[in-house]
């Protein structure tokens with residue numbers, strides 16, 4: 037379990053996140069939504085142990101995350117950042133294998149390559165292993181980094197066993213609709229395997245479709261938290277995002293969030309038919 041207790045990050049006079057408490061529970065996909073600048077990425081980096089909070093503590097199974105040894109941390113949580121730049125010319129397979137070569141993993145090269153190939157297959161890039169990363173499209177590169185994160189958890193040594201967490205910052209931002217759904221199904225499967233999943237995402241409809249719990253952030257604080265059906269209400273979302281939004285029920289009983297301009301036109305269109 038990954039738990040932030042009263043965490044704040046302060047930069048100069050600005051509180052990027054302010055007194056946030058949040059638990060990422062194993063077996064569940066927790067989606068974090070909110071306007072630009074709300075503090076979602078900052079919170080994810082703090083929960084990943086990449087950014088030291090100015091106040092409060094993040095715990096990984098009751099141990100202060102900052103005191104967890106690097107190899108153990110690498111075995112227990114993997115991160116897909118919003119953007120990743122690699123300065124050296126790596127092939128796709130090499131990038132994914134980086135996930136298996138974290139200090140302390142001690143995995144043999146052939147086993148690392150097997151795990152990397154399995155992860156590449158999972159994101160639909162099995163045919164790309166010899167391509168150079170910098171020759172891939174933005175969406176393909178994003179899927180390579182997801183494969184690297186999956187490979188990292190898959191190759192963690194048994195001695196470091198325990199609840200694993202995967203934290204992803206807008207992993208579907210560059211993906212087409214099919215790959216958005218494929219990647220989110222893959223991420224959801226990670227939760228169903230018992231992993232704790234934290235997903236920062238802008239698309240409220242994808243959050244509604246895949247998340248077990250949604251956390252709404254605004255101005256560095258948690259403005260709401262709950263199951264998609266409970267949290268996605270028009271007034272809260274319209275107020276938080278600063279524009280008029282409509283929440284409608286889909287045929288299968290799920291929630292769809294649309295700008296009121298779109299629903300207005302749709303209603304006018306239907307009336308004209």
Ligand SMILES: Nc1ncnc2c1ncn2[C@@H]1O[C@H](COP(=O)(O)OP(=O)(O)OP(=O)(O)O)[C@@H](O)[C@H]1O
Nearest residue numbers: 047048050052070071072073074075076077078079
């Ligand atoms: N190092 C920094 N120093 C000062 N302010 C920062 C720093 N890093 C981020 N910020 C500010 O902190 C706020 C939160 O940033 P963050 O990236 O967490 O937001 P976000 O919710 O992920 O936004 P987006 O949806 O645009 O990705 C923003 O206003 C940003 O400008």
